[in-house]
Amino acid sequence: MKSAPLHWRVELRHVTKTFYRGRQALTVLGPLDLRVADREFVGLVGPSGCGKSTLLNVIAGIEQPTSGEVWLDGEPAPERLGRVAYMHQRDLLLPWRTVLDNAILPLELRGIPRREAAARALPWLERFGLAEFTHAYPAQLSGGMRQRVAFLRTLLADRPLLLLDEPFGALDALTRASLQEWLLTLWEELDRTVILVTHDVEEALLLSDRVLVLSPRPGRIVREIVVDLPRPRPYEIVTDPRFVRLKAEVLAELRARSTMEVQFDGT
Amino acid sequence: MKSAPLHWRVELRHVTKTFYRGRQALTVLGPLDLRVADREFVGLVGPSGCGKSTLLNVIAGIEQPTSGEVWLDGEPAPERLGRVAYMHQRDLLLPWRTVLDNAILPLELRGIPRREAAARALPWLERFGLAEFTHAYPAQLSGGMRQRVAFLRTLLADRPLLLLDEPFGALDALTRASLQEWLLTLWEELDRTVILVTHDVEEALLLSDRVLVLSPRPGRIVREIVVDLPRPRPYEIVTDPRFVRLKAEVLAELRARSTMEVQFDGT
Amino acid sequence: RQAPAPTATPASPTASGTSPGATTPVTTSLEAVSVALDWYPWSNHTGLLMARERGHFRDVGLDVTLEVPANPEDVLKLVATGRNTFGISYQTDVLLARAEGIPVVSIAALVQHPLNSVMALEGSGIARPRDLAGKKVGYPGLPSDEALLATMLEFDGARLDDVTLVNVGFELVRALLSRQVDAVIGAYWVHESILIEQQGERPVILRVEQWGVPDFYELVMVTSEQELRDHAERVQRFVRAMIRGYQDAQADLVAAVDLLVREYPDTNRALEEEGIRRLAPLWTEGVPIFGWQEAKRWTDYAAWMQARGLLRGEVDPNTAFTNRFVEAAR
Amino acid sequence: MARDRLLTRDRIVPLLILVSVMLGWELATRVFQIPRWVLPPPSAVVQALIRDQRLLLRHLTVTLEEVGLGLTFSVLLAIVLAIGIVSSRLVERSVYPLVVASQAVPIVALAPILLIWFGYGLTPKVIVVVLVCFFPIAVNLVDGLRGVDPEFVDLVRSFGGTSWQTLRVVRIPGALPAFFSGLRVAAAVSVIGALIGEWVGSSAGLGYLMIRAASQFHTDRVFAAVLVSAVVSIGLFWIVGVVERIALPWRRSARTET
Amino acid sequence: MARDRLLTRDRIVPLLILVSVMLGWELATRVFQIPRWVLPPPSAVVQALIRDQRLLLRHLTVTLEEVGLGLTFSVLLAIVLAIGIVSSRLVERSVYPLVVASQAVPIVALAPILLIWFGYGLTPKVIVVVLVCFFPIAVNLVDGLRGVDPEFVDLVRSFGGTSWQTLRVVRIPGALPAFFSGLRVAAAVSVIGALIGEWVGSSAGLGYLMIRAASQFHTDRVFAAVLVSAVVSIGLFWIVGVVERIALPWRRSARTET
Ligand SMILES: Nc1ncnc2c1ncn2[C@@H]1O[C@H](COP(=O)(O)OP(=O)(O)OP(=O)(O)O)[C@@H](O)[C@H]1O
Ligand SMILES: Nc1ncnc2c1ncn2[C@@H]1O[C@H](COP(=O)(O)OP(=O)(O)OP(=O)(O)O)[C@@H](O)[C@H]1O
Ligand SMILES: [Mg+2]
Numbered sequence A, B: 001m002k003s004a005p006l007h008w009r010v011e012l013r014h015v016t017k018t019f020y021r022g023r024q025a026l027t028v029l030g031p032l033d034l035r036v037a038d039r040e041f042v043g044l045v046g047p048s049g050c051g052k053s054t055l056l057n058v059i060a061g062i063e064q065p066t067s068g069e070v071w072l073d074g075e076p077a078p079e080r081l082g083r084v085a086y087m088h089q090r091d092l093l094l095p096w097r098t099v100l101d102n103a104i105l106p107l108e109l110r111g112i113p114r115r116e117a118a119a120r121a122l123p124w125l126e127r128f129g130l131a132e133f134t135h136a137y138p139a140q141l142s143g144g145m146r147q148r149v150a151f152l153r154t155l156l157a158d159r160p161l162l163l164l165d166e167p168f169g170a171l172d173a174l175t176r177a178s179l180q181e182w183l184l185t186l187w188e189e190l191d192r193t194v195i196l197v198t199h200d201v202e203e204a205l206l207l208s209d210r211v212l213v214l215s216p217r218p219g220r221i222v223r224e225i226v227v228d229l230p231r232p233r234p235y236e237i238v239t240d241p242r243f244v245r246l247k248a249e250v251l252a253e254l255r256a257r258s259t260m261e262v263q264f265d266g267t
Numbered sequence C: 001r002q003a004p005a006p007t008a009t010p011a012s013p014t015a016s017g018t019s020p021g022a023t024t025p026v027t028t029s030l031e032a033v034s035v036a037l038d039w040y041p042w043s044n045h046t047g048l049l050m051a052r053e054r055g056h057f058r059d060v061g062l063d064v065t066l067e068v069p070a071n072p073e074d075v076l077k078l079v080a081t082g083r084n085t086f087g088i089s090y091q092t093d094v095l096l097a098r099a100e101g102i103p104v105v106s107i108a109a110l111v112q113h114p115l116n117s118v119m120a121l122e123g124s125g126i127a128r129p130r131d132l133a134g135k136k137v138g139y140p141g142l143p144s145d146e147a148l149l150a151t152m153l154e155f156d157g158a159r160l161d162d163v164t165l166v167n168v169g170f171e172l173v174r175a176l177l178s179r180q181v182d183a184v185i186g187a188y189w190v191h192e193s194i195l196i197e198q199q200g201e202r203p204v205i206l207r208v209e210q211w212g213v214p215d216f217y218e219l220v221m222v223t224s225e226q227e228l229r230d231h232a233e234r235v236q237r238f239v240r241a242m243i244r245g246y247q248d249a250q251a252d253l254v255a256a257v258d259l260l261v262r263e264y265p266d267t268n269r270a271l272e273e274e275g276i277r278r279l280a281p282l283w284t285e286g287v288p289i290f291g292w293q294e295a296k297r298w299t300d301y302a303a304w305m306q307a308r309g310l311l312r313g314e315v316d317p318n319t320a321f322t323n324r325f326v327e328a329a330r
Numbered sequence D, E: 001m002a003r004d005r006l007l008t009r010d011r012i013v014p015l016l017i018l019v020s021v022m023l024g025w026e027l028a029t030r031v032f033q034i035p036r037w038v039l040p041p042p043s044a045v046v047q048a049l050i051r052d053q054r055l056l057l058r059h060l061t062v063t064l065e066e067v068g069l070g071l072t073f074s075v076l077l078a079i080v081l082a083i084g085i086v087s088s089r090l091v092e093r094s095v096y097p098l099v100v101a102s103q104a105v106p107i108v109a110l111a112p113i114l115l116i117w118f119g120y121g122l123t124p125k126v127i128v129v130v131l132v133c134f135f136p137i138a139v140n141l142v143d144g145l146r147g148v149d150p151e152f153v154d155l156v157r158s159f160g161g162t163s164w165q166t167l168r169v170v171r172i173p174g175a176l177p178a179f180f181s182g183l184r185v186a187a188a189v190s191v192i193g194a195l196i197g198e199w200v201g202s203s204a205g206l207g208y209l210m211i212r213a214a215s216q217f218h219t220d221r222v223f224a225a226v227l228v229s230a231v232v233s234i235g236l237f238w239i240v241g242v243v244e245r246i247a248l249p250w251r252r253s254a255r256t257e258t
């Protein structure tokens, strides 16, 4: 289904990121090289605090790498804000906007008239089970509803590259499954490239062409697992031996590098 | 291990909750009766927006039910603020407090001197992988780190009843497993009662004595599943046929009531 | 930017409200001029009101607006820049202003003697300046009042150091009535004294010219040198009409106060009735015609100011005033 | 039901307090024999209020016009300044100090300039009102525009929003609560701005009336005018609150999101 | 490196702007022949500043004392009032209107009362400064205390925190940014408060100096004093900014949390 990439959608060349707290330096992203092909679906897993969100920030252009370069579409892209659709880990709904107005924000920023934008968003709100809350303010939503609005907002941004940071973390299994389907449909039919950060290894394997495992801070890619399972992948695939093997592989890789031992002994 | 309860820790008697948006009424919690025994571990699952968080708010006393009564420890408890340790769905870390000061907030509120409180909190910060960030501000933490701080804060509140709203949603599998262990240890050794809201059916089944399935809004208890698996339950139990059956049962119950169909057909 | 032309007198927001100007229909032939008043309208302004009311200004082709700036000192600046054609100011200020290069000239004396005086309350044991020794004297914080008091004290064998000066801002009477101070200087014996009486107290008044201060003109009508150069004839017409106004007022004090109260309904009538009775004689006391100024008074007063350190630099008092308009109006 | 009773109590008790303050004041003036030319008893003030009602009303109209115009221009000026200051470090460093300095220029220095350049009309009064009012709005707006959650800004930037769009979509809505704080302050002090402005040469307005009444020892009238000014201040302050509630519907709805 | 250059540019350009403002003003006074007794050219003001430096310094000390005391009391008063207002609906309804009304009382009405009750010492000036300064602080503090995220309040309540603890732990820290906005405004206007206070009757202070200089047509000295006042205003404003940065370390560290 996927043809060989004409170029790399995203290319990170030896990127590192260091934060400074006062005089204390904290390197959160080790030297990291990453290439994502056009139309590829890449999953990113790694321990909490390893720099996944930072990595997405860097790709989106919100943060600049401390060293290294980010290339987009085969060219260096020192200024790359607005070139990707980025769903942040926090939902970041603007509290003074209704659900609808939050969702259509990216359209509004592109100068699309409100009527047209709303016409485009409303069917999606319906599908995402938010129709009743079109004119509600974020403070009146449940956690999962907020996340759905943020997800919709990202979809509406309509960029070839999607960066998703834990997009379904606050959703129940079913809503999650439903949104995952949407995401896959979009990806397949609209030729998107997706980088998905998730803590759910099953989710990563179900959706991705390739899963990258990051080490604890400073985050580096320690393992690349190509998910050579046929698509579409029904949920039942989780019991498929190949799937189980891949999952065990990812978990083992994560466990091997975990800094946090499971301490059963002692309170 | 658990003896028969002397009384009900928590008892909800025909509780409902209705919100008003302008003149529009929105009943989010159907009439709901619930009894949680002392030292019981109850899991709560349900579709997003069904009223789980609202239910915990009502139990904690942050919201009053629109009708019905909440009893604690065998007595009506119209004013029950401060009687439970509640971990909200959002982390709610105070941005002007460091990690340590956020964690010891409940101790501070009980008038425990800062030194003593810090002495109590520091080993936990260490165990939770936050030692390096003791004096960092929340804005400098990753999503999962924030959640860990919020969890620790709730543990330090040191109340017999724990209400946990998606406590591990932002954590990777390993960190999550580690914290789950801590939670179980605490629960068993310190005689806590736990009500856990989670979207992860496996998590619910792994940890709980009883899993309650809520219907979509307005949330009612539509199914009660007693998890009659022996403890301790290693993670491998997920492949145990009994476990698989329970999980299927819960999922089926959820699916049966889902308002959101999985739509594969049409973009 | 230079100030706008003086003819462009702004429409007062209240031209149709309290401003008296509105009552007279303005015909196109009239020339608009304005007078900056020294203070809110009081009996000393009745001459101008009369001149307007009885049509003297109209007869000479003038439409006169009266305006009250914030600070008495600002009058001279407003006149000098042409914002106001004429202004009511003090002899002291005219000399001070000229020393600073502000080109204003006095064209008529409005009051022939000082009104500023030392006031105490009866029963305070103060009957003459030397009695002030060891007492507190309130004043508005102005150097000229310090000089006046110093002269009076020295004239009566005491010194300024013997008294405690207290700057009471603009609350002279209240400071005195409340016994915060034993006496005040800077109050008019034809105005504040009456306020004191109205509160049921009896003031003791020490007039400055009786205690060593050279006699001077409390209030004078001023205009700018520019106006004198360019519109001498207009000034002449103004002075002529003004004099007739003051003559009318002097001839019928009751009508004058009536007019004041009519045009400014928030006037304290009892105060002004008594005030004009004491003030009116001073308009012409000892002079052949209203407005006359003696050169000697100007030179003596300037010399006194210089001696007291009030006036720095060279000021020729003879250029600070002119009698030619008053004389021609005779 | 309990709520209704509470509301009523909430209205009655403050009224009682107000009445007792008045009574206390009345009594104090009598017991301590405070002369009326210092502080007239409330009874005298109310009498003056009734007696001079037409006078007060006429002068009030003038003052209200100055206040209205002044507040309008203040808001406009403050918005322009604040946006300039937050948008450009250059503007901040060169203009902000001047803005602050403007708050230290007393009327003594300003009055002659205002009169010479703008005459005795409405303009100088409006300028004084603006000078008094624009500052709290501008400072609050600057702080508000700067204080928005930086992640919201990042969000808009990540969608390709320009800095102008960031301003419109995030900073300005986020700064509105602060803006209204500033506006509240401005509304309350606008009246005194007009009173000061009227002191700079005028023939009408409550400020004019006060000075004249004070110089003639009509202290009851002074306080009647003060009372009217105070009511106007409170009224404007309250109006800002109402406008704020209408302009920020999302704040009303904010409650425990979970 | 680029950052350094920018910083330098950021310092130099405003200076250039200031200089050119000065030059423009100087030129204007010459070209349009604005008389120096209306608006002295900056050269004359600077000359007066140098000539009268000792005089100015002496009076400045007095004014600074009034400002310092006034600001201190303003902060205390504002805190007490704001906490009272947000804690009790009763206090809000009975006291807040009076607080707002206080902003409409002009000095004309106040002067006699101050004079008779407090004499001519430091007290009445400090009172005037407080009257001018406490209000913006109080309003901002009230709005700030009310504006904190209600979920934070719920959090503390759910841990059994009393309303006093909620105030201490959540409301006050959350209101600090708003408090500093108010304090900034207060700092900038405190000087003019002192000048007005001195106008009520004093024997020293920049306000006293200005009135005296104005009465003698020493306009250059008036403006030298204005300049000093402006510098004090800017200085106080700046100090508040520094204190704020120290008091709110978490705001500096706030950047994209992800
Ligand atoms: N502004 C900042 N200042 C200092 N340190 C920061 C800052 N932002 C992030 N960090 C640190 O960078 C590290 C990586 O953070 P990041 O948010 O990328 O982690 P993550 O992989 O997304 O974790 P999680 O799965 O918990 O969301 C963390 O240790 C965090 O404390
Ligand atoms: N303050 C409010 N005003 C109006 N509606 C509200 C308010 N708070 C919550 N709701 C509504 O109540 C319903 C239940 O919300 P709640 O947060 O309890 O859901 P939840 O079960 O926790 O969902 P999630 O799993 O997504 O967190 C939602 O439909 C939400 O929109
Ligand atoms: Mg993250």
Ligand SMILES: [Mg+2]
Residues within 6 Å of the ligand: A142, A143, A144, B052, B053, B054, B089, B165, D258
């Ligand atoms: Mg929830």
